[in-house]
Amino acid sequence: MSQHTSAARTVGDTPKGGSVLGFYAPKGTPRPPQVAHAAGVYLWDVHGKRYLDATSGAVVTNIGHGNPQVLQAMQEQARKVTFAYPRFFESELSIRLSDKVCELAGEGFDRAFFVSGGSEANESAIKLARQYAVVSGQASRVKVISRNPSYHGATLGALAVTGDSSTLALYGPMVKTLPKVAAPLSYRLPEGHSVESFEEACAAKLETIILSEGPASVLAFIMEPIGGLSTGGVVSSPRYFQSVRKICDHHGVLLIFDEIMSGAGRTGEFLSAHHWADSRPDLVTLAKGLAAGYTPLGAVLAPNHIVDAIAGSGGFVHGHTYFTNPLSCAVANAVLDEVTRLNLVEQARDNGCYLENKLRAMAERSALVGDVRGKGLLLAIELVGDKESKKQLPVSFNAPARLTAHGLKRGIALYNRRANKGEFGDFQMITPPLTSTRAELDELVELLEQSLSDLQAEIHSVGLI
Numbered sequence: 001m002s003q004h005t006s007a008a009r010t011v012g013d014t015p016k017g018g019s020v021l022g023f024y025a026p027k028g029t030p031r032p033p034q035v036a037h038a039a040g041v042y043l044w045d046v047h048g049k050r051y052l053d054a055t056s057g058a059v060v061t062n063i064g065h066g067n068p069q070v071l072q073a074m075q076e077q078a079r080k081v082t083f084a085y086p087r088f089f090e091s092e093l094s095i096r097l098s099d100k101v102c103e104l105a106g107e108g109f110d111r112a113f114f115v116s117g118g119s120e121a122n123e124s125a126i127k128l129a130r131q132y133a134v135v136s137g138q139a140s141r142v143k144v145i146s147r148n149p150s151y152h153g154a155t156l157g158a159l160a161v162t163g164d165s166s167t168l169a170l171y172g173p174m175v176k177t178l179p180k181v182a183a184p185l186s187y188r189l190p191e192g193h194s195v196e197s198f199e200e201a202c203a204a205k206l207e208t209i210i211l212s213e214g215p216a217s218v219l220a221f222i223m224e225p226i227g228g229l230s231t232g233g234v235v236s237s238p239r240y241f242q243s244v245r246k247i248c249d250h251h252g253v254l255l256i257f258d259e260i261m262s263g264a265g266r267t268g269e270f271l272s273a274h275h276w277a278d279s280r281p282d283l284v285t286l287a288k289g290l291a292a293g294y295t296p297l298g299a300v301l302a303p304n305h306i307v308d309a310i311a312g313s314g315g316f317v318h319g320h321t322y323f324t325n326p327l328s329c330a331v332a333n334a335v336l337d338e339v340t341r342l343n344l345v346e347q348a349r350d351n352g353c354y355l356e357n358k359l360r361a362m363a364e365r366s367a368l369v370g371d372v373r374g375k376g377l378l379l380a381i382e383l384v385g386d387k388e389s390k391k392q393l394p395v396s397f398n399a400p401a402r403l404t405a406h407g408l409k410r411g412i413a414l415y416n417r418r419a420n421k422g423e424f425g426d427f428q429m430i431t432p433p434l435t436s437t438r439a440e441l442d443e444l445v446e447l448l449e450q451s452l453s454d455l456q457a458e459i460h461s462v463g464l465i
């Protein structure tokens with residue numbers, strides 16, 4: 001069979017080499033389309049079929065595909081120098097990028113440390129926090145509290161703070177899993193709670209855990225300020241953020257915001273932290289939209305006093321071969337210039353409202369969409385079997401994966417990765433490129449609604465409802 005006749009192809013049909021899919025997709029499942037090229041908000045497969053990118057891949061391609069300015073910057077830098085190890089050569093590009101990112105991030109962020117992606121960024125932030133504690137006379141601080149559910153990356157260190165029981169069931173015994181506090185989910189609440197009272201309870205629990213672990217042993221609290229796939233776009237109230245900041249201050253615990261998905265303009269502010277004026281984090285991590293998929297890149301943003309303390313005591317004991325890579329820094333400089341030139345942060349805010357309203361109207365019409373949430377263009381829908389009782393479809397049915405499969409047939413590309421094996425609900429991110437026009441957002445909702453109808457037909461045909 002030719003490699004390009006995809007109809008009957010399944011994962012595992014290539015006995016040797018062939019496809020990385022064999023590592024992570026169950027054997028026998030249909031293989032996804034092979035991408036040929038992409039432009040703007042669309043991708044085409046090798047047969048010429050077009051797909052609307054409704055989720056920016058894994059919430060990455062914020063400026064769309066094939067941006068000419070970024071491609072030109074990439075080419076120009078590739079001709080000059082693609083690699084120079086930062087311990088031996090400084091690069092003007094990394095200084096410029098650091099200045100640019102810190103300017104956009106605003107007060108409290110003076111330096112940026114660049115790595116290759118989100119997991120590396122979170123591990124770097126945790127190590128930076130730890131080294132800062134040691135050099136400032138608080139060596140007993142070692143524990144990083146995080147939330148459940150949450151996602152902070154796939155490497156073993158990032159997994160230690162990730163709240164995902166299904167992944168931890170496999171890898172947990174290999175890592176030192178750290179204390180978790182419930183994330184304030186807002187749709188399906190514990191018995192007797194309102195959204196507000198549950199948020200309060202979650203914040204209070206953070207303090208209880210700090211006290212029970214021993215405040216002098218707690219280094220940091222890491223959280224996604226606006227949830228990604230782990231919570232399906234949960235946004236908390238200013239009061240929750242104020243409480244968290246107050247508790248961390250009171251106990252000398254550093255607050256780390258994982259803005260790998262929510263940062264770089266996606267929610268209508270450069271950092272989603274900017275939505276809550278008096279609850280600033282001490283450290284922020286970025287990736288995904290920072291280089292928008294044109295190159296792998298992540299970053300830790302830190303204030304001078306933390307970096308200076310570490311530099312003054314011998315320097316950060318941490319680094320990777322590709323940290324501060326000149327080609328990646330050139331690309332990210334060009335991406336951020338495009339974010340500014342095209343007013344994409346404002347566009348994310350305005351078009352986010354437009355899309356959210358359209359999704360809410362769609363949810364009214366659909367029997368399967370129980371909730372719509374998020375901020376800016378970091379939106380999510382929650383799929384349910386019964387809207388009134390908020391009852392989830394059977395977990396084994398894996399509704400988000402089936403919706404993705406229907407979407408591909410309809411010509412819409414959705415991002416699907418199920419957190420916690422669906423324990424907290426079935427979420428689908430709706431996170432198109434920030435460059436999407438209103439007409440493209442209309443098309444997104446139309447295709448999504450058709451895919452939801454297909455899913456509903458499938459649910460009826462197998463007798464689930």
Ligand SMILES: Cc1ncc(COP(=O)(O)O)c(C=O)c1O
Binds near residue numbers: 119229259
């Ligand atoms: C909130 C959050 N943190 C961390 C990560 C890990 O980033 P990466 O996959 O680049 O390592 C992700 C990836 O989806 C994420 O959404």
